[in-house]
Amino acid sequence: MSSEKSFAQRNARVSRPERLQVDFLPRAIDEMVPRDHRCRIVWRFVESLDLEPFYETIQVTDSKAGRSSIAPEILISLWLMATLDGISSAREINRRCKTDLIYMWICGGVSVNYHTISDFRCDHVEKLNDILTSSVASLIKQGFVTLAEIGQDGMRVRAAAGSSSFRRKPTLDELHKHAKAHVEALEEERRRQDESNDDDDDPPSRTRREAAADRAAREREQRIARAIEESEKLRDKKRKDKEKVRTSTTDPDARRMKMGDGGTRPAVNVQFASDSDARVIVGVEVSGDGTDGGKLPPMLDQIEDRYGIIPERALVDSAYATQASVQQAESVGCAVVSTVPRSEQLRRHGKDPHQRQRRDNDEYEAFRKRMAEAEYQELYKKRPSVAELPNADCRNRGLTQLRIRGLTKATAVALWHALTFNLLRMVHMGAIA
Template identity: 40%
Template sequence: MRSVQRHQVELRACDLDSLLPPDHAARAVWSFVQGLDLEPLYARIRAVQGRAGRAAIDPALLVALWLYATLEGVGSARQIERLCVSEEAWRWLCGGVRVNHHTLADFRTRHVAWLDEQLTRSVAALMRAGLVTMQCVAQDGLRVRAHAKAASFRREPSLRALLGQARQQLERLKCELHEDAAASQRRRQAAQARAAQERQQRLAQALAALGQMQAGADAKSAPAAAARDDEEPPSATPPKPSQPRASTTDAQARVMKMADGGFRPAFNAQLAVDVATQVIVGVQLCNHGSDSGLLQPMHQQLQQRYARVAPQWLADGGYAKLADIEALDRQGTQVSVPLPASRNPATHLHAPKRGDSPAIAQWRARMGTPQAVAIYKQRASSVECVNAQLRRRGLLRFNVCGLLKAQAVLLWHALAHNLQRLLSLKATATTAAAVG
């Protein structure tokens, strides 16, 4: 009888390249990375020949790891580090190079400008190849949970009290650090001092964000208050002013209404998608809870990226701001946005209103035609589909703090999505050529 022997040491001749099939997604990611402009990333490496310093990891490897991780729905640097040891596809990408989670996490959020440039270059290449025409663009907002917890939001008195405590703790740790002569104890105290200093900085940022929110609230309430003074008699009991709150963890996060109706700390991720191909052509991250007023900035962004104006623009009813519709009409873009519902049931929704400009009157009349209804239906099959795919790949919550770092994560998702669409478009073109 032959029994199993699992402790017997075996020597097998095997190379990493034979571990993956030729059509594996990791090979497609590596091929895509080889076509990117990596010179700005190489220029930032300080360890060069002839000088002291540890050899740096090739940026191409780090870019490939994060693109493949985004496609696989992996958003943790520690998990990537473990996968690079245990999984064959990740080992193939590494090619014998060991990576740690600190390097991966820093690289992910450090090159926002480069990521934004690569998004422009990749879409422009698709446009030159005739795969993307950008004749019709659909825009939508995606509320993504912030890293901050709801319990981290504090009002101004609490923030000032916490800031005072953080300053006292930092001063006490600095004094202990100078007085203690033990090296190990000094290192621990230095780490505690750094943590206290970072907390103090976060609290100061939260107080600054409170000031900005209060200034914005005062600017918005002044015209409304003036209108009420002209229309209504003064009330005996003035309304209680609302007190804004800011997060001690992420001062730039804001509490927003989510898709399920609840309110949570989040960021507003704006996406512009080419309707014909579902390729992301523009991204923008902000902390505005509403989509109103965000139509024109995205339109200007696409003009700056590609020097082209989309003839058709689709968006949902949250973007129905008359000033934006007029601005896009002057640029030669026809906007398809549903009309806001009227509180008067006798009002004809598509009839021009008093004070409407010619562009607004045409928009109201156009949205009642069957052609406009048919065009607007394409929004659900384009940008809404892209939103669902990003959610499936893990864009549910940012695990970084701040608008800049969250913007980097959003750009990684946009690049990974466009890579997937590029592979699909090329496969479709190849099949059509073979059939033809």
């Protein structure tokens, strides 16, 4: 294509872009963000929270010297906004705080760095739990949430551990011996360096690289020690094939689980319990168990501890309806609504799955008979919209792969997703203007 301009182009008078011209726009950043943008809703929600526990940990005051801390409102809003946008990287959030108008509006001129953002995500699990409890309690007080009926479902989230990091007990013992020897060698080397620098007037300080190497060595030794502990626990639970038990040296809390696509990968089990009326998440649990069996009673205990209420009914799938779980749930007054496990197998043998079987207890017999009634079969059809909705929404926002390690940090990530999901539900219900 020719670069020469035609006669019409040369003679036409048009306005062309001048991108090197410096221009000062006399506008506040608040004027550039639409009044109905969701970042403002996020900020109003955060301002409505009781953040006193966050402020109590700040040591810098008007009477003490030091650099001012970042307001907790900013960091909480950043993570809620990032979760809404499906962002799980602290570095990406930090980048957007410099280039994205919405994140710049949240910061309001306050400088943040990715280390602070990353640490804040996982350092306040108890406080995040309190925020979940207080926000749901507020909805209960307003009448949006009744907790008369809940739904519970779990999902397996890929852990930040490689499949090749799983080792058997003898290999773990050998790795731990080498890791411990490596740490001791580094400590001895640092001790000799300190002794040789005692006579110097200005001894050289340790470089950041040396400090990072020492920290990495200690953390590896600690992870392998934890992997050995977890291996012993798993061996105690297994009735056979104890020698085949493997645990990860990268994330000892992760377990190999069968995923939705049929493959087996390191993962954790994230459990959400939701209110049937408001469809908000009222309980969160993260574990390394690959099965949902036995997860209902602990969730009922958690809900009672949080809100002082025991749900009257629990909508769950057949994986939760073990005899022990049904017995514990029924004993505290919660009726289990689920399909009866092994129904097709019993029918093939000419048995009625809704009648008492040989090993049933009284509570399980009542559960079988209840699920034979059309009323409860119809009620069970609500389960996907109650129990599976939060899981699907959180997956769509990035809760498929963890970037952190350990159940405590994984719980923090699950809580951020739960709070974000509840925020959207509160907007939908009109609980937040």
